[in-house]
């Protein structure tokens with residue numbers, strides 16, 4: 441039996457909300473997307489030059505398999521939108537030499553093509569002593585802001601999608617999924633998804649912790665431009681193996697950061713520009729680049745994300761019969777956004793199944 445068209449409300453037009461809207465629209469549902477800013481919103485977490493897409497997590501084989509599929513969703517999205525925003529330069533993670541066999545075996549179990557590279561493959565990058573790189577060939581860098589703009593354009597052209605930028609949501613009733621706007625307007629739907637990123641605590645009462653991280657954007661010296669063009673994203677480097685870099689390319693700068701500068705925060709307080717510069721200095725002191733003094737700091741930015749207070753990870757929670765919250769999207773919301781979209785679509789199909797049973 442054909443799936444019945446349903447009404448879907450998406451609150452928040454970051455990567456989670458926009459990808460879910462695409463998936464629901466393609467399935468024939470009526471979708472309304474609300475954001476308190478523009479769509480896409482340059483103030484959202486998702487709106488940045490780049491984000492890494494990788495799947496390999498040797499400690500989580502099931503997760504590796506799931507995100508390997510998500511990677512293909514990004515390629516399919518490029519094809520749908522007819523525009524390129526995925527630089528498939530690969531993603532490297534550094535491992536102690538003794539761990540590499542276990543890591544490559546985990547990749548093989550998840551059908552993820554990887555190869556082992558020596559740290560001297562990228563002499564402009566500093567790998568931890570005695571480490572070896574595992575290159576995930578299907579990984580790469582999303583030009584995040586380009587991707588969001590292309591998705592928003594496509595959504596704006598779909599007859600079954602309504603975009604409502606500059607529309608702050610005041611509250612959402614979890615029991616009914618009703619969305620209340622400041623001017624007393626109430627929106628109703630068959631399913632409501634709340635995907636409001638780090639600002640979610642005012643809309644959803646779930647235990648969540650806010651993290652703040654400092655990102656440093658660098659311009660490499662001219663003579664290394666070509667080498668950087670061929671460099672993948674690289675993670676698990678730095679003094680504690682928690683630093684990472686996203687290479688320049690496609691008009692973007694080199695971006696570096698480290699979990700050593702990730703701290704708990706309150707969105708409303710703290711973080712003067714002077715304090716941010718001190719965090720940036722800490723990032724730059726990490727052993728990430730072979731010759732950091734040759735790079736020009738172009739920008740320093742801070743960015744926030746919520747995690748579930750119980751698990752320290754992302755969550756997608758059903759907080760009412762037809763109300764879903766992707767309020768903690770964690771530090772890898774881009775690679776998992778296609779999976780959230782799948783789950784929301786499946787939830788809509790469940791509503792249809794229930795309807796058929798009742799009928």
Ligand SMILES: Cc1cc2nc3c(=O)[nH]c(=O)nc-3n(C[C@H](O)[C@H](O)[C@H](O)COP(=O)(O)OP(=O)(O)OC[C@H]3O[C@@H](n4cnc5c(N)ncnc54)[C@H](O)[C@@H]3O)c2cc1C
Nearest residue numbers: 452454455456476484485486492609636637772773774775
């Ligand atoms: C430093 C850093 C590096 C990261 N690197 C990676 C990476 O390499 N790979 C990866 O996969 N992920 C990465 N992430 C995580 C990823 O960026 C986030 O998980 C993702 O962008 C979250 O998207 P979102 O759509 O859930 O939220 P957001 O992008 O924050 O969007 C939420 C939207 O909701 C809107 N909104 C909020 N409140 C309201 C309201 N009351 N009414 C209406 N609208 C509202 C906001 O305006 C905003 O547009 C990183 C995160 C950080 C902080």
